[in-house]
Amino acid sequence: QVQLQESGPGLVKTSETLSLTCTVSGGSISGNFWTWIRQPPGQGLEWIGCIYFTGSTNYNPSLKSRVTISVDTSKNQFSLRLNSVTAADTAFYYCARGFSYTDYWGQGTLVTVSS
């Protein structure tokens, strides 16, 4: 059974960089697409972007200028960096497996942006 676990700071200062890592267990990161999705508290889901295990990426056009997703196959991990954060970036951040659909999800981690 594939499991995903997000990790990273729960509090980030305004204008700084949000960094999260997703560790995949129970399966290999190779051969799959991996996705980041976020959800502001009490609101809907937003697709951030995804990466193929080879490193090829696709990003939400509305976030593209601030987002970088990377993969480390040796550690079975992939990561999210979001630059120049504001309060609007406060959300639960989920990592998940898949591209056209996401079948395995992490439990999510709340990242709060505050000055």
Add this chain to the structure above:
Amino acid sequence: QTALTQPASVSGSPGQSITISCTGTSSDVGAYNYVSWYQQHRGKAPKLIIYDVTKRPSGVSDRFSGSKSGKTASLTISGLQAEDEADYYCRSYTSTTAYVFGGGTKLTVL
């Protein structure tokens, strides 16, 4: 990127059937058969219940079914049960090489 349009809420009694609509455009739902649906219980991560418009992942009840007509996709839940009370989100591939979610629908089982 404009979110797909879903009703904010729907409700039904146990045993009944309900349908949740997801309306997009000719650049997303109307153009591709990459519509998926997710169920999210309060405080939990979303769970995939339908993919590629009509397909059901292993382990998902056959009470859940998906369809599409033109620019509108639909999720139908038959034989409504108390455990079905949750938020439901649709998602579609778009011509911008990205994905867009619907705004979500809160299902209340009366």
